[in-house]
Amino acid sequence: DRSVIDEVEKILDCMQICPARPLQLALAPLLPSLRQDLAEQSAKFSKRHDIFRDTLQGSGWEVGASGAYFAIIKHPFKDVPGVEVCKQLASQCGVVLLPLANFAPPGDSAWDNWMRVSVANVGEEKLREAATRIRESGKALGYE
Numbered sequence: 001d002r003s004v005i006d007e008v009e010k011i012l013d014c015m016q017i018c019p020a021r022p023l024q025l026a027l028a029p030l031l032p033s034l035r036q037d038l039a040e041q042s043a044k045f046s047k048r049h050d051i052f053r054d055t056l057q058g059s060g061w062e063v064g065a066s067g068a069y070f071a072i073i074k075h076p077f078k079d080v081p082g083v084e085v086c087k088q089l090a091s092q093c094g095v096v097l098l099p100l101a102n103f104a105p106p107g108d109s110a111w112d113n114w115m116r117v118s119v120a121n122v123g124e125e126k127l128r129e130a131a132t133r134i135r136e137s138g139k140a141l142g143y144e
Contacts, residue, residue, distance in 0.1 A: 045069070048119040048127055055131035060138070069120035072100065074113050077143040082113050088141045093133045
């Protein structure tokens with residue numbers, strides 16, 4: 001049954017992304033000694049979000065939320081599902097995003113045009129380049 005497989009995939013995804021609770025509890029006493037490093041990481045991610053948002057500004061793409069590792073963005077292309085935009089961005093522009101429809105309950109179309117992009121796994125210049133590709137993707141993908 002495909003619906004069972006879909007739900008198992010969600011659980012496995014969460015297990016791989018989220019640290020185990022016992023590990024979180026064991027590391028909690030070490031957090032005060034990590035404050036400086038955490039502040040530096042926070043500043044680095046904040047700067048990356050600023051770069052990403054500033055590069056997309058005025059392009060029709062909407063940054064709905066940003067923080068920690070991810071930004072949530074909405075594409076401006078009328079009547080084009082986000083899943084399709086993500087496929088085209090990957091194959092034509094070399095930019096990989098995840099459609100938020102993958103995280104929504106079946107039948108919930110509110111997230112069809114929204115995507116998740118990571119700012120954590122790329123440096124500032126590559127992030128700026130990726131945002132520029134996203135910004136200019138309408139022409140490259142034939143949506144404009």
